[in-house]
Amino acid sequence: MKKRIPYVIFLVSLLSLTVLCGCDKSTKSAQEKQEKTENQEQVTKEETDRKKNNTINLYYLNAQEDGFKKVSCKLQHSDDPKEMANEVLYKLSDTENNNTDKYKASIFDGVVINDVNVSRGKATIDFGAGYIQLSHTQEVLLRTSVVKSLLQIQGIDGVLFSVNGSSLLDNDKMPVGLMEASTILTDDGQADIYSAKKKVKMYYTNETGDKLIPYLTELTVTDNVPLETQVLLALKNPPASKKNLKSPLPSDFYVNQTQILNNICYVDLSSEVEKAAVNVKEKVTVYAMVNSLADLDTAYQVQFTIDGKKISKLNEFENFDALLTSDFSLCK
Structure with a gap:
């Protein structure tokens, strides 16, 4: 019996150590859980206090217009979510007073708000036709700014968008649907907000440079x-797998700027466009660009300038300064 006492003592000690370790882990886990709960409660309390004080963060565009600048704002209206929503939208579009060197209005010039309605926790914003003139990037910035700002109002849990009474459609012609907190990409709304897939029809030329060949592909719109x-720019680089497609543009071709206004795509090109692509007729070069742009459905006509100036003749192509529409007679 005496020989077994140390062994029994060892077992008791080991069991005690195991129990102590288990208790320590349980205590640590309980503390971590309590701290997490306290942090969540603190965030919830701060959010509740902020809503009660009618103080929210307005999400303006930053100075570079590639992200957001949060600006604290105390709303004048306190009881009516619709009035509060109207106040927020007015401030987000107030370019006169909020176009500073630090931030800019996120509801762009030319975008009119026809109506605002709030019912059962959903705010519906109806824009005028000017909304459809926005680029994809501008659309995403505007919607993200509006949604992140409005969701801070007590009584608004989601936002719907429409244009002249019709549901807002995405690039695939499907309704955008209700935007809630879960649809906002990041806390600052910046990560990947420009990333989107868009099916486009490009018009390349054949090997002899006298015909256009339509090619359906998909572009990733970024930044x-x-x-x-x-x-x-994609017209410069036909897919390597398609040996029958040739770029209709000179290799050093560059785009200074594009802008959509009143269903017209204004395109300012660099002077390199005047260097004809090898064995490609100027008419083919011009309508490769016009057809590809018009197929986007953002504009029906194209107006070209070169380094900011209208040029009446691009080498052998007359009326280069006119409003141009699609010409499918050149398609193979």
Whole structure:
């Protein structure tokens, strides 16, 4: 019996150590859980206090217009979510007083708000026709800014958008639907907000440079480069797998700027466009650009300038300064 006492003592000690370790882990886990709960309660309390004080963060555009600048604002209206929503939208579009060197209005010039309605926790914002003139990047910035700002109002849990009474459609012609907190990309609304897939029809030329060949592909719209600019730049690089497609543009072709206004795509090109692509007729070069842009459905006509100036003749192509529409007679 005496020989077994140390062994029994060892077992008792080991069991005690195990129990102590288990208790320590349980205590640590309980503390961590309590701290997490306290942090969540603190955030919830701060959010509740902020709503009670009618103080929210307005999400303006930053100075570079590639993200957001949060600006604290105490709303004048306190009881009516619709009036509060109207106040927020007015401030987000108030370019006169909020166009500073630090932030800018997120509801762009030319975008009119026809109506605002709040019912059962949903705010419906109806825009005028000017909304459809926005680039994809501008659309995403505007919607993100509006949604993140309005969701802070007590009584608004989601936002719907429409244009002249019709549901807002995405690039695939499907309704955008209700935007809630879960649909906002990041806390600052910046990560990947420009990223989107868009099916486009590009018009390359054949090997002899006298015909256009339509080619359906998909572009990833990224950063703050307008889709129209990306389409023109993509014309420089036909897919390597398609040996029958040739670029209709000179290799050093560059786009200074593209802008959509009143269903017209204004395109300012660099002077390199005057260097004809090898064995490509100027008419083919011009309508490769026009057809590709018009197929986006953001504009029906194209107005070209070169380094900011209207040029009546592009080499052998007459009326280069006119409003141009699609010409499918050149398609193979």
